Amino acid sequence: MVMKGFTRKFKPLEILTEEQLEAIHRGTLEVLEKTGVRVEHERALKMFKENGCEVDYKRMRVSFPPGLVEECLHKCPSSFHLKARDPKNDLRIGGNTLYFSTFSGMRILDLDTWKTRPATKTENVEAIKVLDALDNLHYHSAYTPYFEVEGISPSMSIPEGVAALMRYSTKVIQANYALDCEIFNIKMAKTVGIEVNGACLASPPLTYRRDAIESAFRFVEAGFPVWVCSGVMMGASGPATIAGSTITNNAEVMTGIVLTQLIKPGTRVWAGDCAFPMEMRTGSSAFGAIESSLHQVVFSQIWRKYGIPIVSCAVGPSSSKQIDFQCGYEKAIGAMLSALSGANVLTSYGGVYGELAFHPVQAILDDEIAGMVGRFIESVDVTEETLAIDLIDEVGPIPGMYLDKEHTRKWWKKEQFMPKVADRTSYPEWMEKGKKSALDHAKERMKEILATHEPTPLTSDQEAALERILEEARKYYSERGLL
Amino acid sequence: MSIEVLENLKKAVVEYDGEGAVSWARKAVEEGADPVKAADALAEAAKQVGDAFGRGELWLPDLVATASVMEKAMPVVLEAMERRGQSRRTLGTVVAGTVFGDIHSIGKSMVVAMARTSGFDVVDLGVDVTAQKFLEAVKEYKADILAMSALLTTTMYEQKKVVEALKKAGTREKTKVVVGGGAITQEFADKIGADGYRATAPMAAELFKELMRVR
Numbered sequence: 001m002v003m004k005g006f007t008r009k010f011k012p013l014e015i016l017t018e019e020q021l022e023a024i025h026r027g028t029l030e031v032l033e034k035t036g037v038r039v040e041h042e043r044a045l046k047m048f049k050e051n052g053c054e055v056d057y058k059r060m061r062v063s064f065p066p067g068l069v070e071e072c073l074h075k076c077p078s079s080f081h082l083k084a085r086d087p088k089n090d091l092r093i094g095g096n097t098l099y100f101s102t103f104s105g106m107r108i109l110d111l112d113t114w115k116t117r118p119a120t121k122t123e124n125v126e127a128i129k130v131l132d133a134l135d136n137l138h139y140h141s142a143y144t145p146y147f148e149v150e151g152i153s154p155s156m157s158i159p160e161g162v163a164a165l166m167r168y169s170t171k172v173i174q175a176n177y178a179l180d181c182e183i184f185n186i187k188m189a190k191t192v193g194i195e196v197n198g199a200c201l202a203s204p205p206l207t208y209r210r211d212a213i214e215s216a217f218r219f220v221e222a223g224f225p226v227w228v229c230s231g232v233m234m235g236a237s238g239p240a241t242i243a244g245s246t247i248t249n250n251a252e253v254m255t256g257i258v259l260t261q262l263i264k265p266g267t268r269v270w271a272g273d274c275a276f277p278m279e280m281r282t283g284s285s286a287f288g289a290i291e292s293s294l295h296q297v298v299f300s301q302i303w304r305k306y307g308i309p310i311v312s313c314a315v316g317p318s319s320s321k322q323i324d325f326q327c328g329y330e331k332a333i334g335a336m337l338s339a340l341s342g343a344n345v346l347t348s349y350g351g352v353y354g355e356l357a358f359h360p361v362q363a364i365l366d367d368e369i370a371g372m373v374g375r376f377i378e379s380v381d382v383t384e385e386t387l388a389i390d391l392i393d394e395v396g397p398i399p400g401m402y403l404d405k406e407h408t409r410k411w412w413k414k415e416q417f418m419p420k421v422a423d424r425t426s427y428p429e430w431m432e433k434g435k436k437s438a439l440d441h442a443k444e445r446m447k448e449i450l451a452t453h454e455p456t457p458l459t460s461d462q463e464a465a466l467e468r469i470l471e472e473a474r475k476y477y478s479e480r481g482l483l
Numbered sequence: 484m485s486i487e488v489l490e491n492l493k494k495a496v497v498e499y500d501g502e503g504a505v506s507w508a509r510k511a512v513e514e515g516a517d518p519v520k521a522a523d524a525l526a527e528a529a530k531q532v533g534d535a536f537g538r539g540e541l542w543l544p545d546l547v548a549t550a551s552v553m554e555k556a557m558p559v560v561l562e563a564m565e566r567r568g569q570s571r572r573t574l575g576t577v578v579a580g581t582v583f584g585d586i587h588s589i590g591k592s593m594v595v596a597m598a599r600t601s602g603f604d605v606v607d608l609g610v611d612v613t614a615q616k617f618l619e620a621v622k623e624y625k626a627d628i629l630a631m632s633a634l635l636t637t638t639m640y641e642q643k644k645v646v647e648a649l650k651k652a653g654t655r656e657k658t659k660v661v662v663g664g665g666a667i668t669q670e671f672a673d674k675i676g677a678d679g680y681r682a683t684a685p686m687a688a689e690l691f692k693e694l695m696r697v698r
Contacts, residue, residue, distance in 0.1 A: 106636070106666070147636055154636040178637045203586060235544065236589045280542040282683045283593045355665070 006374035012342030041213035072261035078307040086170035103316025103351030104142035105358030130360035132169035133453040136370035155482035177215030202230035202252035204237035228256035229272025273299040274313035288330025300341035312338035316351035375417035496528035504556035518563035533600030550596035575627035580608030582641035587634040593684035643675040
């Protein structure tokens with residue numbers, strides 16, 4: 001049994017012609033062959049060389065023959081299973097399915113002052129519990145809600161984050177890399193008996209750092225799937241144009257995918273897009289920009305042709321520093337367009353400003369956006385029963401009505417998405433009940449979840465094994481002066 | 484040196500014409516004129532672009548392009564100054580780089596561009612710079628300001644190492660240390676004993692000016 005998520009029941013949004021798509025595809029292969037990609041990893045360079053790539057070891061530059069790239073793209077499964085701690089939370093990624101996942105932030109946001117600060121360990125656990133409870137959050141795509149947690153060193157932040165996710169959630173988990181922490185993430189996953197998803201992230205333009213490649217080797221060799229993603233900043237780490245930055249971004253993602261398929265053909269991979277235009281005054285990414293959506297829609301259109309599951313990452317953050325109207329519209333428009341484009345995973349929950357701030361209340365609001373988007377892509381059911389022609393005939397004109405009909409009782413709940421935090425009270429009722437906004441309702445919902453939701457705990461054996469591995473990690477970093 | 488040559492040199496800078504700027508700078512030097520005046524002309528033109536950015540008329544790509552023109556043309560006149568044993572007044576000297584283990588260059592390059600177009604001399608050490616390399620450059624160029632960038636939570640502690648290295652070498656008091664990058668916060672800057680932190684490149688350039696006034 002798998003978590004259903006949402007199923008898109010109509011043709012995805014396509015904005016490029018076949019000729020335009022072909023031009024981007026050809027351009028990408030040309031860049032991979034002519035310009036090549038810098039891969040800072042000896043073993044990977046050797047492997048590329050053995051498989052027919054031209055390799056300049058001194059510059060760590062790899063030129064890919066187009067045939068090899070296309071062959072490797074073909075080897076990727078077009079859909080695959082992901083194992084969660086609780087089998088009812090397993091996922092089947094690919095095809096027309098849509099799942100939602102987390103976008104982490106470095107720090108917690110104060111909901112009154114909008115200042116950020118490191119989260120406490122308790123707040124980190126609370127955030128995970130909220131994510132575990134939300135209906136439409138299918139997947140923890142980030143290794144932790146917060147990267148900065150009081151009392152945890154940067155070196156231990158990922159292993160501790162992954163362990164906390166294993167303890168307080170039974171949903172599918174991603175485990176990133178940094179400073180070799182993937183060694184411990186893999187061990188923890190095997191101990192608990194789940195799969196974690198590895199990552200291999202490019203450093204645009206056209207570069208893979210050693211640690212990203214090492215991570216791919218480790219996760220693939222452990223038999224785990226790998227999330228390959230690049231995050232071009234249009235106008236800074238890639239061309240300012242959407243077409244041009246799609247080419248560099250795709251060349252980067254393809255490099256990672258070729259690598260995974262050479263290590264082990266058939267390895268489960270996702271292709272991720274996380275493109276933002278540069279904000280040309282501050283030099284930051286313009287989070288929530290509509291150009292990110294254009295980039296994603298083009299990316300989805302191309303990668304659907306390659307038959308590789310697609311992740312949309314740029315839908316996570318907004319440029320707003322607070323949970324407000326801007327944050328809402330930027331995230332909602334992004335999520336809707338990505339879903340329409342046929343992306344399979346949207347990493348949208350909880351992120352506020354860039355990767356700086358996360359809050360579970362925002363995740364609760366994102367759960368609402370996910371519900372609305374999911375409802376939309378499931379489309380309109382057209383059957384004899386939903387057309388309701390006999391019923392229309394039976395009711396006729398006024399004073400006929402539908403409210404008392406069995407058909408209404410049966411269908412309205414299937415047809416209507418029921419919001420959990422949007423305020424839909426009548427005006428007088430709203431005035432009487434303290435003029436609450438969606439944000440107020442979301443804060444209340446967080447309290448309610450924390451009061452009622454108890455995630456299934458690990459067994460005491462699993463818990464003990466987890467702690468042993470964490471201790472091993474602490475020792476590892478302490479020996480290297482990183483604790 | 485004709486005024487025309489200096490005007491052309493300035494024009495090349497504001498038109499982002501690196502080759503033009505280099506050839507007009509050479510011409511100025513070859514004509515045997517005062518290279519300090521040529522350096523001032525370059526700095527003045529760059530400041531024009533910086534000011535236009537400040538007024539919201541130009542954007543980061545314009546600023547970075549100007550800085551790279553400066554990077555090409557300035558050495559021509561600086562060499563001539565050195566031959567004559569001359570020096571000139573600038574707002575100060577900034578040594579900048581991204582810390583060891585981190586190859587994110589764009590933020591650092593924007594800070595370099597902002598500083599160059601605000602009237603500072605900038606020594607750009609690039610990315611993946613070790614504490615030792617920072618220390619050597621600070622000494623060699625008698626840096627007034629050391630600006631370090633780190634984007635990652637895993638590399639930000641390198642900045643602390645550099646501060647410690649400066650202390651150990653006994654040069655900490657002579658140089659103001661400024662930190663920045665995606666993972667950095669004011670609290671972190673305070674914790675490692677830096678003199679300042681700013682979130683964006685334009686704010687960093689303002690901070691440089693403040694720190695020079697304080698000195």
